[in-house]
Amino acid sequence: MNDGQIPLGPGAEFETVRAMLSRWSGLAPGVGDDAALLDVPAGQRLVVSTDTSVENVHFKRAWLTPQEIAYRAAAAALSDLAAMGATPLGMVIALTLTEEWRAQIVLLADGFAAASRELGAPIVGGDLTAGSELSIGVTVLGAVKHALTRSGARAGDALWVTGTLGGPLLALRALENGTVLVPSQRGRFAHPIPRMREAQWLVAHGATSGIDCSDGVAADASHLAAASGAKIVLELDRLPLVAGATSEDAASSGEEYELIVTAPATLDRAAFEREFGLPITAIGQVEAVEIPAPGLETKNRGQRVPLPRGHSHFSG
Amino acid sequence: MNDGQIPLGPGAEFETVRAMLSRWSGLAPGVGDDAALLDVPAGQRLVVSTDTSVENVHFKRAWLTPQEIAYRAAAAALSDLAAMGATPLGMVIALTLTEEWRAQIVLLADGFAAASRELGAPIVGGDLTAGSELSIGVTVLGAVKHALTRSGARAGDALWVTGTLGGPLLALRALENGTVLVPSQRGRFAHPIPRMREAQWLVAHGATSGIDCSDGVAADASHLAAASGAKIVLELDRLPLVAGATSEDAASSGEEYELIVTAPATLDRAAFEREFGLPITAIGQVEAVEIPAPGLETKNRGQRVPLPRGHSHFSG
Numbered sequence: 001m002n003d004g005q006i007p008l009g010p011g012a013e014f015e016t017v018r019a020m021l022s023r024w025s026g027l028a029p030g031v032g033d034d035a036a037l038l039d040v041p042a043g044q045r046l047v048v049s050t051d052t053s054v055e056n057v058h059f060k061r062a063w064l065t066p067q068e069i070a071y072r073a074a075a076a077a078l079s080d081l082a083a084m085g086a087t088p089l090g091m092v093i094a095l096t097l098t099e100e101w102r103a104q105i106v107l108l109a110d111g112f113a114a115a116s117r118e119l120g121a122p123i124v125g126g127d128l129t130a131g132s133e134l135s136i137g138v139t140v141l142g143a144v145k146h147a148l149t150r151s152g153a154r155a156g157d158a159l160w161v162t163g164t165l166g167g168p169l170l171a172l173r174a175l176e177n178g179t180v181l182v183p184s185q186r187g188r189f190a191h192p193i194p195r196m197r198e199a200q201w202l203v204a205h206g207a208t209s210g211i212d213c214s215d216g217v218a219a220d221a222s223h224l225a226a227a228s229g230a231k232i233v234l235e236l237d238r239l240p241l242v243a244g245a246t247s248e249d250a251a252s253s254g255e256e257y258e259l260i261v262t263a264p265a266t267l268d269r270a271a272f273e274r275e276f277g278l279p280i281t282a283i284g285q286v287e288a289v290e291i292p293a294p295g296l297e298t299k300n301r302g303q304r305v306p307l308p309r310g311h312s313h314f315s316g
Numbered sequence: 317m318n319d320g321q322i323p324l325g326p327g328a329e330f331e332t333v334r335a336m337l338s339r340w341s342g343l344a345p346g347v348g349d350d351a352a353l354l355d356v357p358a359g360q361r362l363v364v365s366t367d368t369s370v371e372n373v374h375f376k377r378a379w380l381t382p383q384e385i386a387y388r389a390a391a392a393a394l395s396d397l398a399a400m401g402a403t404p405l406g407m408v409i410a411l412t413l414t415e416e417w418r419a420q421i422v423l424l425a426d427g428f429a430a431a432s433r434e435l436g437a438p439i440v441g442g443d444l445t446a447g448s449e450l451s452i453g454v455t456v457l458g459a460v461k462h463a464l465t466r467s468g469a470r471a472g473d474a475l476w477v478t479g480t481l482g483g484p485l486l487a488l489r490a491l492e493n494g495t496v497l498v499p500s501q502r503g504r505f506a507h508p509i510p511r512m513r514e515a516q517w518l519v520a521h522g523a524t525s526g527i528d529c530s531d532g533v534a535a536d537a538s539h540l541a542a543a544s545g546a547k548i549v550l551e552l553d554r555l556p557l558v559a560g561a562t563s564e565d566a567a568s569s570g571e572e573y574e575l576i577v578t579a580p581a582t583l584d585r586a587a588f589e590r591e592f593g594l595p596i597t598a599i600g601q602v603e604a605v606e607i608p609a610p611g612l613e614t615k616n617r618g619q620r621v622p623l624p625r626g627h628s629h630f631s632g
Contacts (some may be wrong), residue, residue, distance in 0.1 A: 034365060
C-alpha cells in the first residue's frame with residue numbers, strides 16, 4: 001500500500017494514523033496490516049534495536065520544536081544501528097499521545113519523515129495509544145554482513161571517537177539556565193546525525209569494537225571495556241572539544257551519537273576525515289588486563305583521575 | 317551472552333536490567349549490545365509488529381498481577397505475528413517505569429519470561445526509561461514463508477473465527493462493577509494465548525486473509541473488508557459465545573486475540589478442532605461488491621442490523 005491511501009477502519013486512532021500517513025507519502029510503505037513484511041538481503045544478519053524518548057525525561061517541550069522532538073527520537077534509535085555498522089531496513093514507531101500532543105500530530109509526523117528521508121529508513125509500522133505523557137518508542141531494523149559489537153576490543157588497539165564532544169551537555173546547561181544556544185551547541189542536540197556510513201567505513205578499516213556515545217564517552221567506553229573483558233585507558237586531555245566545553249564536560253556529555261570505536265592505532269585518520277569531513281581522534285588505548293577485573297581507567301595529562309560520571313536518565 | 321551474566325556498565329538503569337536478566341536465564345540471549353543480531357531463515361520474510369500497553373488505558377493495576385500485566389502485553393504483540401501466520405524470532409521490550417513499578421521489576425520480568433517461554437519468542441533486546449506511568453512497548457519479530465495479510469478476502473469465502481467470544485468484555489464489565497470473575501471470563505483476559513500454530517494451519521488450508529481480534533470482531537472484520545476491497549457480511553447470531561455473553565457483547569469485545577480469517581466455506585472444521593482442541597466457527601461470508609464502496613454489513617437472524625461499536629482506547 002502506498003501514498004497514504006491506506007484502507008483503515010473507523011475510529012479516532014485511525015484518523016490520527018491517516019493524518020500521519022498524509023505527511024509520509026512514499027516513506028511508509030505497507031503500513032496498515034497486523035505486521036510489516038520486510039526482506040533481509042541474503043547473507044546478511046538482521047539487526048534490531050529500540051529506544052524510547054519520554055517528555056520531561058529525555059526532553060522538555062520548551063526546548064525543541066515538535067519536528068525536532070520526533071526527528072531526534074528516531075535518530076537516537078537509528079544511531080544504535082549505526083553503532084553496529086548496519087544499514088537501515090526500516091523503523092516502527094510507537095507513539096503515546098496526550099490530547100494536546102494529538103493536536104500536533106502533523107508536526108511530529110514531519111519530524112519522523114525528515115529522519116526517514118535523511119537517514120534512509122522507511123517507516124514500516126507503528127502503534128498509537130493515549131497516555132498522560134508523550135512517549136516515542138522507535139524500534140529500528142537493519143541489515144549487516146559483519147556487525148561491529150561491543151566485545152571485540154583487543155590489547156594494542158587505540159580508542160577513537162568521531163566528531164567533537166560536549167555540545168549536547170552545553171546545550172542542556174544553557175537551556176536549563178534559560179540562555180540562548182549557539183549553533184555548535186544546538187546543532188547536534190536538536191538534529192543529531194547517526195554516523196551510519198562512518199561506522200561502515202570503520203568496520204572496513206579494522207575497527208574491533210564500537211558503541212555510539214549516548215551515555216557519555218566515559219560511561220560508553222566502560223561498556224566497551226566490560227563487554228570486551230579488556231582494560232581501556234581514556235585520556236581526558238585528548239578529547240576533541242566543541243568551543244566552550246572542558247574535557248570533563250566532553251567526558252560526561254550524553255546523547256552525542258558520535259561513534260566510539262577500538263581500532264588499530266595506525267587507522268588512516270586523514271582518509272576518514274577526507275571521506276566524511278568529520279574529525280576522528282585517538283583518545284586512549286586498550287591495554288592487556290594485568291589484574292582480574294577489566295574496566296575503564298581515566299587519565300588526564302598522563303595521571304590517573306576519577307571516572308567522570310556518565311549520563312543517566314534514572315539518576316538525573 | 318547468556319545466563320544473565322551480561323557485562324553491563326554501572327548505573328541504576330543497568331541494575332534494573334540485571335534484575336530482569338537474572339530471571340531470564342536462557343530466554344534473553346545476546347542482550348547487552350547496542351542492538352540484537354538475528355537470522356531470518358533463507359527463503360522467508362521478516363515480519364515486524366509493535367504494541368504498547370499503558371497503565372490506566374489498557375489495564376488497571378488492581379485487575380491483574382504484575383506478571384499477568386507483563387505476559388499480556390507480550391502476548392498482545394505476539395498475536396499480531398500469529399495473525400500473519402508467522403513464527404516468532406524474538407521480541408524487544410521497551411519499559412517505561414515509575415519508581416513504584418521499578419520496585420516490582422522482578423514480577424514484570426517473570427511475566428515476560430512466561431510469555432517468552434510459552435510462546436517461543438526469545439527476549440532479544442529492550443530499553444528502560446523512567447516516566448510518570450507504566451508503559452510496556454513490545455516489538456515482535458517473526459519469519460514467514462507465505463504471509464496471511466488483511467487484503468486477500470475473495471467473494472465466496474466464508475468468514476471464520478477461532479474460539480469463543482465475549483470473555484474479555486464480560487471480564488472488564490465485572491472488574492468495573494467490582495464483582496468476581498469466573499474462570500471463563502478471567503482466562504482469556506488475563507492470559508490470552510496467541511493462535512500461532514492455528515494461523516499456520518489455516519494458511520496451509522487455504523485462508524485468504526486474516527487478522528487477530530483486538531478491536532472486536534465487527535471492527536476487525538471491517539478492517540478485512542476495507543483492506544480487501546470486499547463486502548463482508550457478519551452474522552451476529554452465528555457468533556460463538558462464552559457463557560453469559562450476548563451476540564452484541566461478542567461482536568464488540570476487544571482484546572480477544574482470536575483469529576478472524578476468510579477461507580473457503582469447505583474448510584475442514586473438524587480437522588482443525590481435532591488438531592487444536594479449539595472450535596472454529598463460520599460467522600459470515602465475503603460477497604461480491606455490487607456498489608462502489610466495500611465494507612462490512614452486519615446481520616442478525618438474516619436481517620441487517622447496525623454495526624456494533626468496536627473497542628477503541630481513544631474513544632473508550
